[in-house]
Amino acid sequence: MSSILPPSEQMLAAVEKQLQVVIGQLDQPLYQGLYKMLAYHMGWLNDQNLPDGRGKRVRPLVVLLACSAAGGAWQSALPAAAAVELLHNFSLIHDDIEDNSDLRRGRPTVWARWGVPQALNAGDAQFTLAHLCLLELKEIPLERVLRAARLLQETCLALTEGQYLDISFESRLEVTLEEYWTMITGKTAALLAACSGLGAVVAGAQDDVYRSFYTFGQKVGLAFQAQDDLLGIWGDETVTGKSASSDLLAGKKSLPILYGLIHSQPFAARWKHGAIMQSDLPYIVKLLENCGAKDYTQNAADELTAQAVSALSQTGYVNEANQTLLNLAYGLLNRKF
């Protein structure tokens, strides 16, 4: 198989409908302003001829496919699928405030349009809607609903722990590679792990099968971040849409940069000297390559991808949904079979 299968349009449509019902609860005269902030953030309202701000809804697809792969009816997992997308978008609203980012998907962020107080509160509303949505799980035993609710909350805790580390790294001089991996395990990988994990929980998977599904999502998340960090320096601008070496110019402590700080004395000296300029790039990038930062990051992404594939095979399920799940992960990682 050489092409990536298109994700199920039927699943995507069902997720979008569920998302609109949940956020639509706020579509009342008194709460129009609150509703509009969330509908705008979700990419539904576009009243200023702004670009479409809708995300790809990858995470809910992972929930539904994992549920189906583990022998469940994907429709029964819809509340969990919508919940993870709501949660993901809640975290973006708050992250944009914390990072002082005024643009997302080419449009002004919620705080940039409505101010920090309303945006912060709208994020809190979306946080709650995510959990309320999950509690709509029906047609499955109550134990599973509770297990799913606990998993979603534990994921939120992991997200905030990761975000705490990420913010604190900015002001720290030294960050170990171990700390970095811990940070992205919370900030990036926990939610994808929860997606495949939730699908398995709804399907009623046994503990070891659940663990394999969870690990699959976690490894995909880690591989995705390692690759994103690679592209942040060596990416092809025409493909990634962001300028090559942008993480160096932004002073972002990504994986290859942390590796370079530890393994290249000249790179560390230059980094501490002050902001890196466009004209420094060829020399700086060479320093990173020479000390093995690029290889280390590439190998990490490869190894994590292999671990994800292995985890999925360890679920013991071989079926169409499982195959689609693998294709989706490969698509996310810009890889082909």
Place this chain on the structure above:
Amino acid sequence: MSSILPPSEQMLAAVEKQLQVVIGQLDQPLYQGLYKMLAYHMGWLNDQNLPDGRGKRVRPLVVLLACSAAGGAWQSALPAAAAVELLHNFSLIHDDIEDNSDLRRGRPTVWARWGVPQALNAGDAQFTLAHLCLLELKEIPLERVLRAARLLQETCLALTEGQYLDISFESRLEVTLEEYWTMITGKTAALLAACSGLGAVVAGAQDDVYRSFYTFGQKVGLAFQAQDDLLGIWGDETVTGKSASSDLLAGKKSLPILYGLIHSQPFAARWKHGAIMQSDLPYIVKLLENCGAKDYTQNAADELTAQAVSALSQTGYVNEANQTLLNLAYGLLNRKF
């Protein structure tokens, strides 16, 4: 009975222990900074010789007393009691950012000490800990745990709806009394309603009994807010700790002020003219009294208190916990039998 009974020290100690266990999850080397922010906010860490910042823990007491009053074992409601206190404190962390308040209980707020990004994220962590804590409910049927989880989330949604209205009122010229009541029903009363409601849910109360407990907390919350608004203009500074007429000087759209804007032409004209100064106060306060704003607010507080008492009697339970609950409410409202 003419004195207010002291709240159960045993209950308070058990709540504090549970709170410390929940937040103590973060007390790990890697997350020390995050742990310290929450422990400081809860009033446990006082490393700068600052005043004690611990709240009165009224809300968890209401949960435990309501559970006991409805025939349950209060110990079984401890996770719900700790959850509402965590939730209350989460909302304070975010409110302080939204209101740009740098002091709470005489100490710097979390954002004032650690910056907005970390404070916002710490609030999110506390939000999640509240819900994780509630899911620790044991020894009761799963249906009740799920009902309690749903109630807590619905309460969060009501809080954010109320907060949305409150922030939007600041920039609006006209706000109706009906809108004001809707706002405080969400912002102030929903959490107290959830407290007495959660106690009843854990105890396994039938729907009508649950509804009476819920209404009791809701009416206490509304009465409390009406009285707080009254004290914000006519309070005795030596008793309330805040300067009399402070709401007028702060330009806060409280209940008597909104009443005055609607019923007193001269008051409305003066209000629109610009900030009210200390020297204006005697005249302005007289205008409010003459148009009936003080009486309206006082009558509302009295009527709501009577409705709270009536709701509690409609639960059908007459016992010590119920009596203590009533005393607690009276204490909160600075009233005596």
